Amino acid sequence: MxxxxxxxxxxxxxxxxxxxxxxxxxxxxxxxELVAKELRESDSRQRRKFSDQAADSHASAVATLSNQLGDAREKIAKLSGRACLDAGTVGMLNAIGSQPVRAVASDVASPAQAAASDRDVSRAIADCRASYGAVADQVNQILDIEERRYPAVP
Missing domain, CATH: 1.20.5 (Single alpha-helices involved in coiled-coils or other helix-helix interfaces)
Structure with a gap:
């Protein structure tokens, strides 16, 4: 050759x-690349599933809070309606926060005569507690999702 x-x-x-x-x-x-793509898709599905579960849990918590608030309002309606906070205290409470909301004193003749009844105060506290419970649950669900998405490195 x-x-x-x-x-x-x-x-x-x-x-x-x-x-x-x-x-x-x-x-x-x-x-x-195919294995990496499958892992990313699986991770995405798991995140969606966990987020859906968190949303369902939060909806359930809000429904429970709403029921509790309804029960509280029934009891509040049966209170005596006696004045328990004077005008200065009502004014101070209404001025708290960046966006003051009329929290108490439902039937006020004038600011000088403003007073809040036990019903007014109870209603404001019940609304505040229910709102706090809903926000706290939502924040906790978000933190759980983020913690699962970005686990702590030991």
Whole structure:
């Protein structure tokens, strides 16, 4: 066999081997990318599932709070209605916060005569507690989702 023929044969074998090696590595890279994609999709599904569970839990908590608030309002309606906070206290309480909300004193003749009854105060406290409970539950659900999404590194 001539050296030219041997050279051509060696080049053919080398080229075929190189092509096979490239094909092998491309196949491995493709498999790795497919596995990574499947893991990302699985993680995304798990996050959605956990978020849906958190949303359901929060909706249940809000429904429970709403029922409790309704029960409290029935009891509040039966209170005597006696005045229990004077005008200065009512004014001070209404001025708390960045956006003052009329929290107490339902039937006020004038600011100087403002007073809050036990019903007014109880209603304001019940509304505040129910709102706090809803917000606290929502924040806790969000924190749980974030903690699951970004677990602490030991």
């Amino acid at each position: 001539s050296w030219a023929l041997q050279l051509v044969l060696a080049l053919v074998i080398f080229t075929a081997g190189g092509a096979a090696g490239i094909k092998y590595h491309v196949g491995i890279d493709a498999k790795r």
